[in-house]
Amino acid sequence: MEKIAAILICAHIFADFLLQTGKMANNKRNLSLLFLHAAIHAVVSWLLLQAWAYWQVPLYLFAVHALVDYLKERFMEKSYRSFIADQTAHLFSLVLLSFLLAEQHFMPELSGFLYKATVVLAGLTATIRGSGFLINLVTKDILEKNQLNPDGLIDGGKLIGQLERGLIFLFIFINLPTAIGFLVTAKSILRFEEARKQKLAEYILIGTLLSFSTAIAIATLTMWATSL
Numbered sequence: 141m142e143k144i145a146a147i148l149i150c151a152h153i154f155a156d157f158l159l160q161t162g163k164m165a166n167n168k169r170n171l172s173l174l175f176l177h178a179a180i181h182a183v184v185s186w187l188l189l190q191a192w193a194y195w196q197v198p199l200y201l202f203a204v205h206a207l208v209d210y211l212k213e214r215f216m217e218k219s220y221r222s223f224i225a226d227q228t229a230h231l232f233s234l235v236l237l238s239f240l241l242a243e244q245h246f247m248p249e250l251s252g253f254l255y256k257a258t259v260v261l262a263g264l265t266a267t268i269r270g271s272g273f274l275i276n277l278v279t280k281d282i283l284e285k286n287q288l289n290p291d292g293l294i295d296g297g298k299l300i301g302q303l304e305r306g307l308i309f310l311f312i313f314i315n316l317p318t319a320i321g322f323l324v325t326a327k328s329i330l331r332f333e334e335a336r337k338q339k340l341a342e343y344i345l346i347g348t349l350l351s352f353s354t355a356i357a358i359a360t361l362t363m364w365a366t367s368l
Contacts, residue, residue: 143368144189145238147248147255150262151185152230157269159184168213178206188258189248197237204233220277256366260313263362267309268302271354275301279347286343301347305355312359320352 155177164177182198182205191197208229216222276298304323311319 141238141242144241145235146365147188148234150258151188153262153266155181155184157265168209178202181205223277259365267305267355267358275350282343301351308355309359
């Protein structure tokens, strides 16, 4: 069951964070775009799982994913809370499907190097891009509530976050977690001037800790999934 869930979650990550365009993400009330997005999820999952005889699998994924996204768009405002609720609902539906497939004694054919490469690529995608959406929503909420307007390059903070999470993912996979401490130190030195202002310092600290913790958590889960 764990391996089935891992493959389905990988497919979800690819479809949500690599293959979903900005137009799809911002126009879920447009049913044609919503159904296209759900169809991409269904096809990617079906291809990775290689459950050729289980036509119910893509149908289930299409219907459930479209329903969850529609309900989120219809009843929830865009925020980090709705993002967490949305992703939790999707993951629960995938775990449920994994359980149902395991009950049918289905085992995916994807194994060996191909399985590990798929999991690692999905983990890296979730670390760099997926968690970035959550961090952006959290920090944006803090900025608006505290009326902060930090100076800097356009999307500079976003790019820095992606690079640091990518490095953390790499450090954990090459069994060099102590290097994360040097990354923290380097960032602290570069942010020394901003640390003089309490509100801005706390904003940076929250974003940094959230970025580091999500990267460490996802990288650790990815390493566990590769051993299945």
